[in-house]
Every structure is written in structure tokens, then in C-alpha cells.
Amino acid sequence: MNGAELVYNVDTNDLRYVSFRRPELGKCRILYDYPSGNLHAVQMFSSDSKTFIYGADGKYVDYTPYIKSVEEKVLENWQMPSRKKLESQKDKEVSVQIALTVNKDGQPKKIKLMKSSNINELDDSAYDAIKKASPFDKFPEKFFNEEITIILNFNFSL
Numbered sequence: 001m002n003g004a005e006l007v008y009n010v011d012t013n014d015l016r017y018v019s020f021r022r023p024e025l026g027k028c029r030i031l032y033d034y035p036s037g038n039l040h041a042v043q044m045f046s047s048d049s050k051t052f053i054y055g056a057d058g059k060y061v062d063y064t065p066y067i068k069s070v071e072e073k074v075l076e077n078w079q080m081p082s083r084k085k086l087e088s089q090k091d092k093e094v095s096v097q098i099a100l101t102v103n104k105d106g107q108p109k110k111i112k113l114m115k116s117s118n119i120n121e122l123d124d125s126a127y128d129a130i131k132k133a134s135p136f137d138k139f140p141e142k143f144f145n146e147e148i149t150i151i152l153n154f155n156f157s158l
Helices: 064-076 120-133
Strands: 004-008 015-021 028-033 039-045 051-055 093-103 108-115 147-157
Touching: 064 093, 064 120, 064 147, 093 120, 108 120, 108 147, 120 147
Parallel strands: none
Antiparallel strands: 004 015, 015 028, 028 039, 039 051, 093 108, 093 147
16 A cells, blocks of 8 residues: 555554545545545645644534543642742742643543743642543544643643
8 A cells, every 4th residue: 555544543452443644635634434435534634733624524523622622621630739838939920831732532542742831839739630621521522632732731820
């Protein structure tokens, strides 16, 4: 298979999709279910950070509502440490950035600190919010990913 990409289930290692990049279509990937060979999705890359996904029915698959629901659930469970512990901090604006990888069942697979506030209590409070908010909703049926990574930003004004 020239130019084919095989996409495996991350948990079972079973082949899920066969993907082909089509040079004549620009930045495009076409995914077929395995073993049926049925069209599953078309992925269009408009930039390094922006991707559009269309299901076999030709309809746009919008990931935004799912991502927003995860962000909201995490923020609802976020408890900032007491200001007394943070008073010695010189910077008035600090932030924590975490990459959260969620599997299709809504379970956190990986939580990675991308940017530290350099204040342990603040970094820990962001981790704790994710743990308390878990598990998240299962992926909608139209999602073809086995997992997605969501970048969460926790901003603090001291």
C-alpha cells in the first residue's frame, strides 16, 4: 500500500482505520474503516493547529462542544490555594498550562504539565481539579479518535 497510514486502537493494538493522504487534494487525509473498507472520515488540515473533520455522511464533526464541556468541568472543580500561601509571590499574573489526554471512554490517559507557575500549590491545584473532574463524558459516536489532547490554561491574578 503506497502512501497508506495504518491507525491502530491504542489499547488493543487492533487495526482500526486505513488512511490515505491525497497529494492532489492538498492537506487532506481520507480514513476507511478496517476491515469493512467503508469511508469513515475525511480530515482537512488548514494549519498546524486547525483541522476540520467530516464524517462519512459529509457533515462536519465539531469537537468544540466536547472540549468546552471538559474545560468547564475542570474549572468547576478548581480550588485556588489560599492567598496567604501566595503572598510572597513577586508576579501578580501567573498561569499553569496542562495538556490533558482523554481516551474515548472519558478517562484521563495522560496529564502533562506544559507550563509551570513555579508555585507548587498553584500547579498542584490545577492537577487536583482535573483529577476531581474525572471521568469526563464518553466521546460522541461520530468522533473517530481513540483519544484527544486538550490544552487547559489556569490563570491566576494575585
